[in-house]
Structures are given as structure tokens and as C-alpha cells.
Amino acid sequence: MNDSPRSGVMRFYPLELDLRDKPVLMVGGGSVAARKLPELLACGAKVAIVSPALSPTLRHLLPALQWHERPFQAKDVQGQSLVFACTNDAKVNEAVSAACRAASVPCNRADAASEGDFIVPGVIRRGVVTVSVSTSGQVPALTRELKRKLDAFLGPEWADIAIRMANVRQGQGVRLDASTNNSVDVHPVFLVGAGPGDRSLLTLGAVDALKSAEVVIHDRLVSPAILELLPETCERISAEKRGHFESQRQEHINEQILAHARAGKRVVRLKGGDPFVFGRGFEExxxxxxAGIPWWVIPGVSSATAVPALAGIPVTHRGVARSFAVVSGMAGGETNQIFPKADTLVLLMGLYRLEEIVPALVRSGYSLETPAAAIQDGGLPEQRVCRTTLGKLREDTARQGFDSPVLIVIGDVVNLGGGRGE
Known part of the structure; x- marks a missing residue:
């Protein structure tokens, strides 16, 4: 049979074997055997090695395997589930292969894949998720490159997703459509951080989630350029969360997320910045x-640190600021409210409550002469920066016509920026 790469003929049948407590023979005690052995032991196989010598790496594993310190004998293959010919001697490997053929035992030849009965693909594991890559033993370099790319693409979150989806399959979170009497597979809902604005600041995980989404429920401030990543068929729903202005109640947003997830849609909840930093992401x-619906968070670049950085303002700097705090301005200047005293204070969503916030900051120990900066539309081409003092912050932002969204930085680091981003 012609099984060259150009023939297009599939010779090897992909499958997964349960090797728990099954006898597996490894002929050879060098580096090739050392590469194959950990996966076999992890699967619970009972591994025996036949070799006159054993590498130091394999010697460390001796409590977990048997070592027959001698050359290979044809009778060694009897009763084995699998045999691996891993020596650096082609004649020995051929003798192992011949003995396996005579005993009808599958054999893998490390030196000549086409002469064996099976090959071992490149494997990426994330918990119970297993992805195998193979070029049928013809192009090992391509197998390695594909494995590298997949290994980078599949993040550790897939192990948790698999567990959650297994629960769904077992009945935890599966919803029944009463009108059709058909069960609906529930996909994990992704709570995704969109970052501070610019599309280039999205994480790779966020991009992947958006490109596979069927429904995206997004904050009003998410950049249109980010929404361009969505498939044409994706339903887009604006949550209209605007901070100072009236917006949808969080309960209604939760209901929307649940409804689309229960309908079997691939749902992404897209939130500005990081979903767990004043984004009510954990409420969702x-x-x-x-509701028993699986979910996964994809953190985003938080505006609390990114927006000041894009304006040329570090939240910490040696000799100037060793600590910083991030607070929400939504609470305004509640009676007796005390703000944390840090070298740098980052205030989110506080522009329209400065009349109450500034006195509260003074009560908390901040001087009206403390440097302050307001950053509007941080991370976007239209970004503006107003550098002033705490005492003049409200007046100066009003005079310059600042409008939401605005992030405020208070502390000596404001004077380090040198005008960048203005």
C-alpha cells in the first residue's frame, strides 16, 4: 500500500486505549524509552523494560516499573498488550517487530514507524481533554510544530471547562425545552474582559471566545472595533451599562445571559476592562x-492600571509610590465615607460625584494640593488627559468639557507623566 504523504491514504486508525493494569513491554533503556514511559505510567500501564543498561532518568522510575537487565528475547513479547522497540540498534528493533508479528502483538518501532503496527502521536493534555497530532510518522517536524501551536492555543482553562461540561452531560445544568421535548446542550458562558478600549489590548483568549460566539451581551463602552471581531451571524445585545446614567438592572442582564445559555447558544458576556474589577462579573x-450553567472567566487588561499607563502615568514608581488602591466612585461621598490612604489612588466612575468625593478624600487625609489627573476615553484614539490638583479637579474637568468614561488618578505619580497621552 502506498502510504506516502502524497497518496492521501490513511493507514493508521486513531483511537485511545485503556491501559490500566495492562502489561506493556519497552525494549531499550535509553532516551527514546524515557520519552515514552511517563505517558504509559500515567495511564496506569504495568511497564517492563528489557535492556542490558538503563539511563539515569529511567533508573529514577524503577519503583514504578520492572527492569530485566539482559538482551531481548523473542519470548518477552508473549502476553503483552503493546510492545515498544526503542533501541538504537536497527537489527534488535527488527527482531522485536518480527517476534510481535509472530505473536500478534502490536509493536511500535521508534526507528522506522512504517515497519510497526502503530505510532504514538503528539499529545496535548488539559485534564481529561486530550488532543492528538500526527502525520502518520511521515513528517515528525510538522507534528512537533502543530503540537507547539496547539499547546499554545489550548489554555489550562479547558480542563475546568471539561469538568463543567461533564456535569452538564450528566444532567447538571441541562435544560429541557418543554415545547419540543428535546434536551438542549448548554455551552459554558464566557465572562470576558475587553480591556481598556483598544482592540490590540484584547487577550488571545478573549479573541478566541469572541470569534466563536453566537450571542454577545456587551457593555456600551466596548469599542466598535472589538465588536467587528464577532461572526456575522452573532447576535449582539447592548447592556447599556453607563455608570452615572440609567442602565439596565443587573438582574435583567443576568436573565438575558441565562435565557440565551439555556437556549443552547454560545454566550459571551463582554465587559470593559476586567470583569472582576468593579464589573459585577462575579454577580453574573x-x-x-x-442556575447550574457552566461558566469561565477570561480576565481582561484592567483599566485601573492600563489607562494611567497609556497616559504616561505609572501607578507605582520607585521613590514616589510604593502602593496604590483602586476604588469605585459610584458610592459618591457617602456620610463619613473614608477612602483608603495609598500613595496612588485610582478612582473609577467618579466624574459626576466629585462634589461629594473631594471632601470625602480630604476627610481621608488627602490634601487639596495633591496632584490629580482625569483621563477620558482611555485607551482610545480620542483619549484626553487633564492634569491638575485634587482641589481644582472638578472645576478643570468641567471647564474642559470632560464626559464619561473618565478615570481619575490621585497622587504624586501624576507629575511623572511628562504629558504623554495628552
Missing amino acids: ALALEA
């Missing part, structure tokens, strides 16, 4: 958890 996670 708890709602999903209570």
Missing part, C-alpha cells in the same frame, strides 16, 4: 452557578 458568575 454566581447567577450562572445557581
